[in-house]
Amino acid sequence: MSNPLSADRFLAALRSEGVTVVEEGNWRTHNRKGAWGPVRGVMIHHTVTSGTARTVQIVRDGHSALPGPLAHGVIAKDGRVHLVGYGRANHAGLGDGDVLAAVIAERKLPHDDEANTDGNRVFYGFECENLGDGKDPWPEAQLAAIEKVSAAICRAHGWGARSVLGHLEWQPGKVDPRGFTMDAMRARIAARLGHTAPTSPPAPSRPSVSLSRLVAAARSDPARSGAPVTYGGVRTVEAALVDAGLLAKRRLDGHFGSDTVAAYAAWQRRLGYAGRDADGIPGRASLAQLGAKHGFDVKG
Missing domain, CATH: 3.40.80.10 (Peptidoglycan recognition protein-like)
Structure with a gap:
């Protein structure tokens, strides 16, 4: 002090x-x-x-x-x-x-x-x-x-x-x-x-999300398989949906369940999609726009 x-x-x-x-x-x-x-x-x-x-x-x-x-x-x-x-x-x-x-x-x-x-x-x-x-x-x-x-x-x-x-x-x-x-x-x-000039730290690397693995997680049926398909990229997408105000923070659990599907459908509708194009299953264009706003890249 x-x-x-x-x-x-x-x-x-x-x-x-x-x-x-x-x-x-x-x-x-x-x-x-x-x-x-x-x-x-x-x-x-x-x-x-x-x-x-x-x-x-x-x-x-x-x-x-x-x-x-x-x-x-x-x-x-x-x-x-x-x-x-x-x-x-x-x-x-x-x-x-x-x-x-x-x-x-x-x-x-x-x-x-x-x-x-x-x-x-x-x-x-x-x-x-x-x-x-x-x-x-x-x-x-x-x-x-x-x-x-x-x-x-x-x-x-x-x-x-x-x-x-x-x-x-x-x-x-x-x-x-x-x-x-x-x-x-x-x-x-x-x-x-007499000090070293302050410099900005290097920008942290952005996480990458695999579209194919994300879609598999979104389409998995725990009732049939006994357990949902898990993938770390789901949490990245869920965090982005929380930031976008579309998913409750308590639902940030790494499983692309019904709440996450509903939240992603709301994101698709926000982008202007409708009908089957707003079914809550990620597509490359909508996922890329989510990543651009919330700090991740799309691959696969």
Whole structure:
């Protein structure tokens, strides 16, 4: 668990990393009421504004819908970092708890698809002066400042580069920062920290399902043979049908029984099949479409 740095230690860490700091007014005590800490990482944003003075004022004071500070610092295009607040700041909002767990574990971030966790409590936040249209340039001085700021905080807490994330990786629907990738920025931060750049683990191999064995399992008659035909690929297909909302999870048993047949027939009807083409016995086309959506290949 990491307690927030004191304002003095925060400032000292930035300066030790070579950051050019501009202290704006009462930044040390300017914050929002509410929980702050334990801190888990650093979040990078863009402002959708132009002009450093105007940008600093907006991030420091906020606006009618969201009071400031809207971050701890503003990273200007010239590379200077304007400190506008310290403590809880209205920058991260609600985001995905699975993403937070990945940041804490310093592993590859999952897709953010939920907004169920308070990010203002756990992240340092920096707003970067940029229009966010994908065309406004990111000067090298500004990118270097993002790198230095992030590395400074990571170094102070003993974190690696995977403790740095973009707003777009945290909250569904967000696109910032736009104009560079966070993977590229994390590689820069890792190099500054003297670490190996974080890389994504190789994609796991996809399971394969034999169509002929699956059909045999689906057509088996336990009443006649005494036992159903079993095949490991059945569980793969059943898991896909569960994910598709067509089969109850308690029916995931590896046997292509009547419940699985009914669920597969529902999948066929979802694809537009009818009559004998929606009898619950897998065909290559319908199985391939199920595999494409739920992560398996078809063979045999």
